[in-house]
Amino acid sequence: MTITRRNAVHGAIALIVSLMGVAGLYLMQNAEFLFAVQIVLYVGGIMVLFLFVIMLVNLDQAARERQFNRQWLVALAAVAAVGAQLAYFIYRGKDAFHIAEGAAGQVASALGNTEQVADSLFSEYLLPFELASVLLLVAVVGSVVMAKKRI
């Protein structure tokens, strides 16, 4: 639904629905912290940004024109080939996952999920965490510079 609608707002709303479905999957797999992050950041942050830009760059003109580009047949063929490969490998490899199935579940610890994620994030992955914050700073400054009329 996200990729087939003519109106971009409808596509964005379909994307919100699928993002919330993914958030439900996180909850099913004992990842409560990521569930909250997904709802707050994706549905609350990114999608509002998308809707804002859709309203800003008035898409009425684009909605009336041709929606798909000229290479769509080649693109569909390539994606079908990749999909066939993925299906084949998942089918062939599905027995390999049975080793892990018995042990599936919450990490054995007295701490909750958020505490575990925080422990790992701030001890083992401290340097990538700081790099991610620098990346976000660069992204914010860059998007402000690009979206500004004159500096």
Add this chain to the structure above:
Amino acid sequence: MHPVTTVHYLALSAALLLIGTVGVLTRRNVVIILMSIELILNAVNINLIAFAYALKQVNGQVFAIFVITDAVAEAAVGLGILIALFRNKETVLADEIDLLKW
């Protein structure tokens, strides 16, 4: 009643990846191309969380947080570029942005 196993999550993730790829490759509207990229990143996150759950480790969730961070940065920069582009060219269609073609 079959339990939901890792293979099911992998299949769902592959399906989301393919839908996102179709969106990136076939649509003309740049906004919808960016939304398809978000779909692809979510497929990656489903994979990471599924394996973190199956292997009883928390590292996959940490990596999913990094992927979400990158998705936020990418969306912000992409939409900034899109606004600048729309101000200059008055179009959001990907195949009308052909300044580098001859």
